[in-house]
Amino acid sequence: MIVAERKPLDQIDAMIQGFDKILVVGCGTCVAVCMAGGEKEVELLAAGLRMKGKLENKQRTIDEITVTRQCDKEYLDPLAKYVDDYDAIISMACGAGVQFLAERYDEKIVLPALNTLFIGVAEGTGIWSQRCTACSDCILDQTGGICPMTICAKNLLNGPCGGTDHGKCEVDGEKDCAWTLIYNKLKKIGRLDYLAKIQPPKDYSLMTKPGKYTHEAFKEAKQQEE
Amino acid sequence: MAAGFRQAFQEKDFVVTAEIGPPKGTDISEMIAHVDLLKDKVDGLNVTDNQSSVMRISSLAVCRLILDRGGEPILQLTCRDRNRLALQSELLSAWVLSTKSVLCLTGDYVSVGDHPQAKPVFDLDSVQLLQTVGLLNDGKDLAGNELQGSTDFFPGAVVTPEADPIEPQMLKFEKKIAAGAQFFQTQAIYDLGNFKRFMDQTRRHEVKIMAGIVLLVSAGMARYMNKNVPGIFVPDELIQEMAAAEKGKRVEAGIRIAGRMIRQLREEKLCNGVHIMAIGKEGRVPDILEAAQ
Numbered sequence: 258m259i260v261a262e263r264k265p266l267d268q269i270d271a272m273i274q275g276f277d278k279i280l281v282v283g284c285g286t287c288v289a290v291c292m293a294g295g296e297k298e299v300e301l302l303a304a305g306l307r308m309k310g311k312l313e314n315k316q317r318t319i320d321e322i323t324v325t326r327q328c329d330k331e332y333l334d335p336l337a338k339y340v341d342d343y344d345a346i347i348s349m350a351c352g353a354g355v356q357f358l359a360e361r362y363d364e365k366i367v368l369p370a371l372n373t374l375f376i377g378v379a380e381g382t383g384i385w386s387q388r389c390t391a392c393s394d395c396i397l398d399q400t401g402g403i404c405p406m407t408i409c410a411k412n413l414l415n416g417p418c419g420g421t422d423h424g425k426c427e428v429d430g431e432k433d434c435a436w437t438l439i440y441n442k443l444k445k446i447g448r449l450d451y452l453a454k455i456q457p458p459k460d461y462s463l464m465t466k467p468g469k470y471t472h473e474a475f476k477e478a479k480q481q482e483e
Numbered sequence: 484m485a486a487g488f489r490q491a492f493q494e495k496d497f498v499v500t501a502e503i504g505p506p507k508g509t510d511i512s513e514m515i516a517h518v519d520l521l522k523d524k525v526d527g528l529n530v531t532d533n534q535s536s537v538m539r540i541s542s543l544a545v546c547r548l549i550l551d552r553g554g555e556p557i558l559q560l561t562c563r564d565r566n567r568l569a570l571q572s573e574l575l576s577a578w579v580l581s582t583k584s585v586l587c588l589t590g591d592y593v594s595v596g597d598h599p600q601a602k603p604v605f606d607l608d609s610v611q612l613l614q615t616v617g618l619l620n621d622g623k624d625l626a627g628n629e630l631q632g633s634t635d636f637f638p639g640a641v642v643t644p645e646a647d648p649i650e651p652q653m654l655k656f657e658k659k660i661a662a663g664a665q666f667f668q669t670q671a672i673y674d675l676g677n678f679k680r681f682m683d684q685t686r687r688h689e690v691k692i693m694a695g696i697v698l699l700v701s702a703g704m705a706r707y708m709n710k711n712v713p714g715i716f717v718p719d720e721l722i723q724e725m726a727a728a729e730k731g732k733r734v735e736a737g738i739r740i741a742g743r744m745i746r747q748l749r750e751e752k753l754c755n756g757v758h759i760m761a762i763g764k765e766g767r768v769p770d771i772l773e774a775a776q
């Protein structure tokens with residue numbers, strides 16, 4: 258899932274200076290799970306902004322709503338009946354959701370409340386870690402299911418740098434060296450032979466931004482229409 | 484002047500290189516003094532590439548300065564700051580400026596240096612960089628295009644004999660050989676017993692291995708490296724020996740230790756040479772060589 262964290266209250270407060278009526282829109286999918294932008298967090302942020310407004314003697318209306326997902330048009334459409342009442346909308350979705358909301362309501366000012374961090378997993382309670390950088394050509398089959406593009410700070414594809422320190426990474430001693438993990442895993446599953454192969458340079462052309470993808474089934478449907 | 488670094492391995496049983504660190508800024512007087520002091524005493528001078536991710540004069544520019552003064556440079560090239568276009572371009576440039584040896588490295592991460600906010604590149608890794616050197620030597624670039632004139636580099640790489648764990652390091656060492664590395668300079672070694680065991684694992688390969696020698700300047704430095712520098716292990720006896728030296732004589736103790744190690748490596752034919760890194764004390768390299776006699 259997409260992992261994000263909320264921006265500091267002061268930063269969000271600074272963004273809404275000059276606006277009186279604000280709608281805070283939460284997102285009920287990834288960022289709700291990582292406790293950054295779901296219904297609860299919307300409630301907290303709205304309360305914080307109201308409080309700040311009050312302390313500064315401002316006339317401020319902050320309303321709240323949370324949709325299932327901000328990265329899907331069908332969940333954004335129902336907001337149409339509310340948005341006109343507001344000077345600005347604060348989106349508590351990931352960066353993609355913020356943009357989709359801003360695109361759907363393109364006459365509105367849409368502001369981001371989160372910093373989008375990475376694609377990751379819930380490692381423990383309240384702890385998430387990055388696992389994939391969306392390289393468009395997955396090689397996990399050759400690396401024991403551990404991603405060198407992501408877990409290795411230098412995205413090295415052919416083994417560790419000289420910085421491995423007792424199995425930890427030179428860049429952050431708290432983190433495991435990807436190549437120690439990969440080696441141990443392949444050893445465990447009896448597939449150390451995978452490591453003999455020299456991996457070619459990554460094809461970064463596949464990662465040219467902005468990415469776009471049409472599912473095969475829909476490609477055909479589109480062609481038939483035409 | 485040195486006959487050329489590659490040739491040195493043909494002519495000698497024990498080859499010696501030292502390291503030159505380009506300065507941060509345009510005052511090169513001290514560095515040039517070190518070059519002049521060392522150029523006739525060693526077989527090659529490695530020039531570091533933004534060492535420790537600290538921005539400095541480029542390795543290539545200093546290689547050319549070394550050539551101008553009659554020395555033999557070894558270009559260090561890391562994958563940190565350049566993508567595959569820039570790396571290949573740098574290699575072609577090095578060749579036309581008469582630098583013939585290149586040491587391919589991954590490079591430290593940007594966070595350890597003085598521009599931690601910089602975008603780290605790492606488009607290629609050191610194994611792929613070695614392959615790239617091989618392609619340029621064959622008259623082709625990484626995309627398969629024909630070159631108008633090829634290179635003939637003597638490619639080298641690094642290895643960390645004290646890496647923990649050692650197995651992934653050795654796998655990468657073998658990949659580097661498969662990718663064309665002909666010489667290796669090791670991370671600093673201090674425990675010759677461990678180094679012998681490492682060398683035993685490398686014997687079946689036709690590559691030249693130079694042991695890394697880093698000058699100890701105090702017991703504190705040794706303890707610091709043990710704690711903070713990955714892949715360096717200074718045994719207790721050496722730390723004791725450094726600690727026993729009286730104040731003002733500590734560098735002398737470090738020189739004595741380095742000289743003794745070099746002598747033993749040479750006399751017991753443990754490896755093909757040494758690479759001396761006298762970080763900040765380049766002026767003392769001749770004393771180390773003297774102590775190694």
Ligand code: SF4
Binds near residue numbers: 397404405
């Ligand atoms: S190799 Fe890594 S970055 Fe690429 S798709 Fe697989 S997990 Fe993601």
Ligand code: SF4
Binds near residue numbers: 408
């Ligand atoms: S220590 Fe390991 S994870 Fe860290 S940069 Fe080096 S190879 Fe990658």
